[in-house]
Amino acid sequence: MRLLTFGCIATLAFLLSSLQSRGQFFLGVEGGPNMNYLTTSNASEPFTNYDGMRGWNIAIPVGYRFFDWLAVETAPTYIQKNFDIVRTGFFTGVYQKNYNTYVQLPIDLKFSFGGKALRGFLDLGGYGAYWAAGRIKGTEANILNEVDTAYENVNPTSILGENYAYSYNQKYVFNSTRDNRMEFGLIGGAGISYELFHIYTFYLEGRYYRAMTDQQKHYEINQAPRYNDNYGLTLGCTVYVKKLFSTLFKKAHS
Amino acid sequence: MRHTTLAWLLVFFLALTGCRKTISSQPEATSYPGDNYPDIFQSFWNGMNTNYVFWGIDTTNWDNMYKVYKPLFDNLTIFDSPHEALAEQYFSQMTQGLIDSHYTLDFELTGNAFQPSTYRRLQQDPNYFTDSAFPAAVLDSLIPHKYIDPSSLVMGTDTVDLEGSNVPFTAVTGTIQGNILYLYFSNFALSQAGSNTGPVFNYFFNTLHSNYANLKGIVIDLRGNGGGEIEDLDYLVGQMVTSEYTFGYTRYKNGVNRLDYTPWAPAVVKPWVGGSVNVKAPIVVLADHLSVSMSEITTMAIKTLPNGKFIGTRTWGANGPLTSSVYFDGGQFTIGGAAFGSAGYMFVYTSSSMFKYLNGDIYEGVGVPPDIYARETNAAYLSGDDLVLDAAIKYINP
Numbered sequence: 280m281r282l283l284t285f286g287c288i289a290t291l292a293f294l295l296s297s298l299q300s301r302g303q304f305f306l307g308v309e310g311g312p313n314m315n316y317l318t319t320s321n322a323s324e325p326f327t328n329y330d331g332m333r334g335w336n337i338a339i340p341v342g343y344r345f346f347d348w349l350a351v352e353t354a355p356t357y358i359q360k361n362f363d364i365v366r367t368g369f370f371t372g373v374y375q376k377n378y379n380t381y382v383q384l385p386i387d388l389k390f391s392f393g394g395k396a397l398r399g400f401l402d403l404g405g406y407g408a409y410w411a412a413g414r415i416k417g418t419e420a421n422i423l424n425e426v427d428t429a430y431e432n433v434n435p436t437s438i439l440g441e442n443y444a445y446s447y448n449q450k451y452v453f454n455s456t457r458d459n460r461m462e463f464g465l466i467g468g469a470g471i472s473y474e475l476f477h478i479y480t481f482y483l484e485g486r487y488y489r490a491m492t493d494q495q496k497h498y499e500i501n502q503a504p505r506y507n508d509n510y511g512l513t514l515g516c517t518v519y520v521k522k523l524f525s526t527l528f529k530k531a532h533s
Numbered sequence: 534m535r536h537t538t539l540a541w542l543l544v545f546f547l548a549l550t551g552c553r554k555t556i557s558s559q560p561e562a563t564s565y566p567g568d569n570y571p572d573i574f575q576s577f578w579n580g581m582n583t584n585y586v587f588w589g590i591d592t593t594n595w596d597n598m599y600k601v602y603k604p605l606f607d608n609l610t611i612f613d614s615p616h617e618a619l620a621e622q623y624f625s626q627m628t629q630g631l632i633d634s635h636y637t638l639d640f641e642l643t644g645n646a647f648q649p650s651t652y653r654r655l656q657q658d659p660n661y662f663t664d665s666a667f668p669a670a671v672l673d674s675l676i677p678h679k680y681i682d683p684s685s686l687v688m689g690t691d692t693v694d695l696e697g698s699n700v701p702f703t704a705v706t707g708t709i710q711g712n713i714l715y716l717y718f719s720n721f722a723l724s725q726a727g728s729n730t731g732p733v734f735n736y737f738f739n740t741l742h743s744n745y746a747n748l749k750g751i752v753i754d755l756r757g758n759g760g761g762e763i764e765d766l767d768y769l770v771g772q773m774v775t776s777e778y779t780f781g782y783t784r785y786k787n788g789v790n791r792l793d794y795t796p797w798a799p800a801v802v803k804p805w806v807g808g809s810v811n812v813k814a815p816i817v818v819l820a821d822h823l824s825v826s827m828s829e830i831t832t833m834a835i836k837t838l839p840n841g842k843f844i845g846t847r848t849w850g851a852n853g854p855l856t857s858s859v860y861f862d863g864g865q866f867t868i869g870g871a872a873f874g875s876a877g878y879m880f881v882y883t884s885s886s887m888f889k890y891l892n893g894d895i896y897e898g899v900g901v902p903p904d905i906y907a908r909e910t911n912a913a914y915l916s917g918d919d920l921v922l923d924a925a926i927k928y929i930n931p
Contacts, residue, residue, distance in 0.1 A: 323561045323583050323789050324862045364787060370860075375787060375795070403543065415796065422763070422854045422861065422886050423783050423800035423830070429724035429764035431806055438860060445798035457792040465550060491552055495790065500596045501579065503789045504554045 303344040303522070305480070309354065309515025310337035317362040317377075317494070319505040326368045332376060334359025334509075338383075340517055348391055356383040358408070358488075360507045364417075372439045375417030377451070383408035383488075387466050395474070402468035406488060410460040413451025421445040457495050462507065464490040470513075478522045486511045559583070559789065561866070562881075568872035570620055574606035576868050577624065577879065584863045586784075586853060586887050588791035590895060591632050595791070598627045621645055624879070629653065632898030634851035635826065639880040641873065650850065650898070661822065671909060671919050672705065672717060676754075680922055681707035681715060687736045689729030693722040695761055702726070704733035705754075709922075712747065713929055714740055717754035721761030721827040723768055738772060742810055745773075750815040750929030753835065756845065756909075756921065760826025763854060770834050771805035773812040778802055780837035781830075783854065783886040786863030797889060802834050816841050817925045821908070822900070825849040829901050833890055836904060843904045844924050850900035853884025861885045 316331040336359065342352030358381050366373040387404020420442035426433060428441060435441045453460065470484025488509040495505055562580025567573065578599055588595070602623050609616045621640050625647040628638060634650035654661045677686055685707035693702040702725065704718040716737045718730070726734050741751070751773070782797035818835040820828060820843060829848045836843040858864040864885030869878030889895050896902075907924035 319789075320559060321789055323559050323579075325561065325859050327862060417795075419785070419787075419795050419798055420860070421783070421798045421801075422785075422856070423766070423781070423888075424798070424803070425763050425767070427764060427767060427806050429762065430768055447796050447798075449796060454792055457790075489550055491550075493554065499582065499791050500599050501559070501582065503559070506553055 303519045304342070305344060305350075305517040305519050306339065306341045307480075307515055307517030308338070309340055309482075309513050311335065311511055311513040313358065313360075313509050313511035315360040315362055315510075316508045317505055318508050320503045326366050326370045328365045328367060330363040330365050332361035332363045332378075334361045334378070336383075336511055336513070338513075338515075340515060342389065342517070344519075350389040350391070351386070352389050352402075352404075353384060353386045356385065357381075358383050358509070358511075360509050362507075369436075370420075370438050372437060372444065373417075373419055375415055375419075378414040378416070379410060379451070380412045381408040381462065382411050385466050385488075387468075391472065398472050398474070400470055400472060400482070400484075402466060402470075402484065402486065404466045406464055406466055408462040408464070410453075410458065410462060410494075413453070414449070415451050416448040418444045418446045456498055459493055459496045461492070462490050462494070463492045464488055464507075468513075478519055478526065480517045480519075482513075482515050482517075484513045484515070486513055563867045563870035563877065565868070566871050568869070569612065570606045570609035570616065571603075573620070573869055573878055574603060574623075577881070578603075580866045580868060580881065581628075582791060583789045584786065584858055584866050584881075584883065585631070585633070585791075586786055586863050586884055587631070587633050587897060589794060589887070590897070593628075593630045593632075602627055617643060621647070625649075625652075632850075633853065633883050634849055634898055635853065635855060635882060635884050637882040639882065641876045641878060641880060671756075671914060672703070675914065675917065675919050676715075676717065676922065677705060677707075679917060680709050680919065680926075681705070682709065682711060685736075687733045689731075689733055691725070691727035691730045693720065693725040693727075695720060695722060695759075700759075702730055704730040706733045706737040708740070709752070709926060710749075710930060712749040713752060713926065714744075714748050714750075715752045715754065717756075719757065720759050721763075721765040721831070723765045724762065741772060741812070742808065745810045745812050745814070748812075748814050750817060750925075751812065752817045752819060752922070752925050752929075753831070754819045754922070755824050755828040755832060756819050756821040757823045758820070758825070758828035759823075760828055760851070763827065763830075765827065766831060766834060767803050767805050770802045770831060772807075772809045773816060774802060774838070775804050775809055775811040777804065778837065779891065780834045781891050782889045784889075785861035785886045788862075794887075800830075800834075800888065813840060815929050817928060818843050818845075819921050819925060820845045820848050820901070820903070821921070822846050822849060826851045826854075829896070830854070830888070832901055833896075836901075837891055842928060843901070844907050844928065845903050845921055846906065846908045847900035847902050848896075850896055850898045851884075852888040852895075852897050852901070853886050854888065855883070855885045858885065 313334050314331050317329050338354035338356035340354040342350050344350040360379045364375045385406035387402045391398045391400035393399050420438045424443040468484050468486035472480050472482035474480045490507040493504040565576035629649045631649050638647045688705040690703040706716045779799040781800040784797045785795050787795045818832045820832045835841040865882050867877035907921040913920045
């Protein structure tokens with residue numbers, strides 16, 4: 280409770296100070312779809328591909344605009360970084376979709392350019408993320424649930440014609456030896472924004488999150504590392520707090 | 534100023550993006566190039582790292598094996614007979630603690646082989662393979678002539694193909710005391726039963742289907758059974774049940790690193806597609822320290838039944854089903870295929886999946902414990918008794 284009270288007071292103090300300063304404090308909401316790829320090596324797994332998978336993310340951007348061309352921003356984010364393990368050829372039908380949820384905190388510099396209302400911008404920065412939860416959904420060939428190919432006249436054309444499929448959809452159980460739940464990486468993005476009434480800014484951005492840390496702890500020699508590469512499209516809106524408050528004060532007094 | 538700042542940041546950012554660890558592309562062990570001992574070692578170590586399915590529970594420190602044996606293999610600079618002997622010794626030492634009890638190294642250049650589970654058992658008990666009169670003596674002279682009702686005795690031997698090798702396949706059936714149906718067979722190759730063993734299974738299954746309500750019990754004798762084809766699980770046990778049931782779980786590798794596994798999939802017995810009956814009488818499975826692989830799987834499948842009972846001694850402990858590694862991204866592989874041809878330098882025979890019994894126990898390397906302990910001895914055999922079968926008869930007809 281004390282922590283919450285302190286947090287509220289600190290936030291209020293920050294908001295008030297932003298009202299007095301030359302810069303502009305802004306906050307908002309953003310979200311959108313993403314495509315995640317797991318970059319790894321699986322050359323020793325025949326007929327096996329690691330494919331990208333769609334996910335989504337939602338965030339609360341909070342930032343401070345120093346100049347018309349430079350702002351610093353962070354955005355507590357809920358983001359999915361999913362990937363799919365797919366077998367091919369005779370093994371088609373065997374797959375595992377991996378749904379991974381991260382709580383992510385980026386910090387980046389936003390460089391903007393262009394006109395008064397319609398502007399372009401670039402984002403560069405880094406992030407830290409915590410792998411909060413996972414879910415796996417898939418189908419595997421069940422070795423001890425065989426299709427009777429010895430006594431029945433069948434001609435299987437795939438592994439699921441030899442072994443019955445076992446389908447699952449379950450919570451991912453973390454392994455403390457294997458899973459590295461902290462992820463750090465880099466952010467690069469570019470987009471366009473439109474400022475309305477000098478208060479609201481709407482934007483559309485393409486963003487790339489490049490994990491620089493392995494999804495696994497280093498637990499063996501010659502370990503094949505795994506990195507998330509996440510490409511997102513984000514639609515968002517921020518408001519300049521000072522200007523919004525000023526407008527509200529003016530309306531209240533008029 | 535803004536352009537300079539942005540330019541420097543972009544340069545810094547792009548420089549940072551290259552700071553990932555190198556992702557080396559390890560080929561399949563079979564395709565690993567090189568015809569010298571250091572390369573063969575690297576290929577074997579990587580192949581094991583990727584394909585061995587028991588890393589999650591095996592206590593062998595595989596990283597330590599790399600550190601200890603890599604320098605030793607690096608010293609093997611000449612490919613000749615003395616160095617080959619040393620190499621085989623090193624490979625054996627590296628693997629002697631592995632729990633996979635199917636595990637076998639076949640050295641293709643010399644014809645030598647090393648099986649860690651056999652090595653360990655002989656270390657613990659030099660008489661492990663000789664202190665039981667079963668199966669040969671008991672089966673040849675005792676069971677058919679003392680226990681089986683003479684008018685019901687059917688037995689025969691054929692030759693079958695198991696994993697490319699021709700092996701003798703013996704089967705015995707009949708009734709004991711008129712109301713216990715008995716079946717013995719030496720391997721799981723029932724679909725290959727020929728003119729000599731075919732009548733054995735015909736008698737057993739015909740009696741089962743036509744007279745199951747009058748039977749006091751069924752004895753499936755898997756002592757000394759070396760395992761074989763998985764299809765026989767439903768064909769044998771599935772003819773004695775009318776509904777599907779789960780008796781354990783299997784999982785496979787699903788990644789190249791040691792702890793990459795699929796979820797556990799249920800191991801099931803299904804009523805056989807050709808027909809089955811609901812046996813209510815006790816089904817006793819006999820197994821011993823020489824019951825391996827499919828005979829252990831079948832033992833666990835039977836002991837899971839409410840009317841099932843396992844009598845005998847702890848089994849061999851090779852429970853992980855196996856097939857070609859391409860099926861489940863793990864298991865058996867060949868080393869040095871690129872340099873030494875299709876047979877390669879060494880064949881590594883190992884499980885494709887890990888098996889867990891219904892109660893959560895994994896018996897790989899330790900064997901399935903019996904519900905009722907009974908062991909045949911030479912003294913009992915010489916006095917005309919099969920103590921294990923006696924225990925089964927006593928259990929069924931107390």
